[in-house]
Amino acid sequence: MKRVLNLLFVCFSIALYTSCQDEYEIEEPILSISGYTIEEVDTGEGIVKRVTFNFEEESDIISFYSGEEGAEFKYKDGKVARIESLDFSFMSRCGFGDQDPLSQFSVVVSPDFNGTYDQENIHSATWIDITDRFDFTKLSVTNANYDPSGIVSLQDLMDTYGSFHLAFRYITPNQYENGVYAAIRLQQWKLMSETNLFGQAEVNLDLGLVEIGNYRSGRNSISSSTITLRGNHGNFSTTNEQEIEWLKATTEAWVISQKIEKEIDLGIDTSLPIKGVGDPKMFSFVHEYKEPGEYEVTFLAANANIHNYKKTYQTLKITIP
The missing domain is CATH 2.60.40 (Immunoglobulin-like)
Structure with missing residues (x-):
């Protein structure tokens, strides 16, 4: 009898399971x-x-x-947009000063800058000098014309690091020892990308200016059309202690882009x-x-x-x- 009951229970369970499945x-x-x-x-x-x-x-x-x-x-x-080509270009001019412009001015990228725009974080980042990729053959203290600095591919850096900040760096050492600063002005800067989804488009650099050192006010600026990079000005014959300090000071001006990333998740x-x-x-x-x-x-x-x-x-x- 027990065996019959067990068999009936199994049959009932199977029927119930099948009913639930249906x-x-x-x-x-x-x-x-x-x-x-x-x-x-x-x-x-x-x-x-x-x-x-x-x-x-x-x-x-x-x-x-x-x-x-x-x-x-x-x-x-x-959807992920991936940069497949990345080209940077700008116009540059000098036309003023005693120092070699390229001893003061450089183009750099950082794969590890954390985006905090101050001296400590800028100096702690790794900056890769890519100045030699550009054409500065006409950049001199005697030429006041804006000249193209070439169209330079940065895709290899993007492929290697996946993202980076792009920057212009301008350093003025002691002018009593090195001569009057070489003024640098830049125009028509443009970073063009081509992605797998949207073709060619201009990248928004969203440039920010950071001044490091004992700067006089108003020496460096970014406008919609021109980036101006200069050292301190002053009278080299002055006895004014403040002016002497300005001319002795080593100063840095950094113009740094927002982070540029190879892949952008569009959701x-x-x-x-x-x-x-x-x-x-x-x-x-x-x-x-x-x-x-x-x-x-x-x-x-x-x-x-x-x-x-x-x-x-x-x-x-x-x-x-």
Whole structure:
């Protein structure tokens, strides 16, 4: 009798388990896009192209990826822009002073500067001198013209370090011993990048100025068009102790960019929910495009409960004239 009871218990358990499985079983969603039409519409705020997508569906949930920026199905799990080329250029001039301009002025990059713009943190960082990559053959104290310093690739540094700060460094030693500072001015600085996602674009350097040492006020500056780098000025015959100290002082002016990174995480692209559980069956969906071009449109259909999830999707390319 005990054996019979055990057998009945096993059969009951199997039946109960099977019943629960059946309760949470879901069907495969059905989605079939039959085509689309385009209509030009004046919304009162401008002309848009209204696209009507026609389809057959049997599903609980439908999401729509329009193919516009920020709504592309291929980036649903994330999007990373990677710099594949990086070129830096600027115009430079001197035209004043006694010292060799290149004994004072240099172009440097740091892979480990922490972004705190003060003497301690600048001096504790590693700075790699890349001045010799640029063309300064015309940079002299006798030439007051702005001349191009070349278009220089920094991609090897980006590939090696993954990120860095770019800087102009200007150091003026004791002018009684070394002569009058060589004034440096820069214009038309431009860092151009090309990424896997967006093609070529200018990088925002967001330059910051740091002065180190006993500087007179107003010696260095960054404007929208010109970077000015100078030492202290003064009368070398003066007996004024303050002015003597200014001319004796070793000073540094740093113009440092924000961190430039090889990879920029742009996050995930998102869909537009167009049908939820309990909503009526859909036969079409309308979306308005503001810009012409080719778009890869994706409809994602799914059936789901707390234990199961089944999905299907269809993608089509459309051309908006």
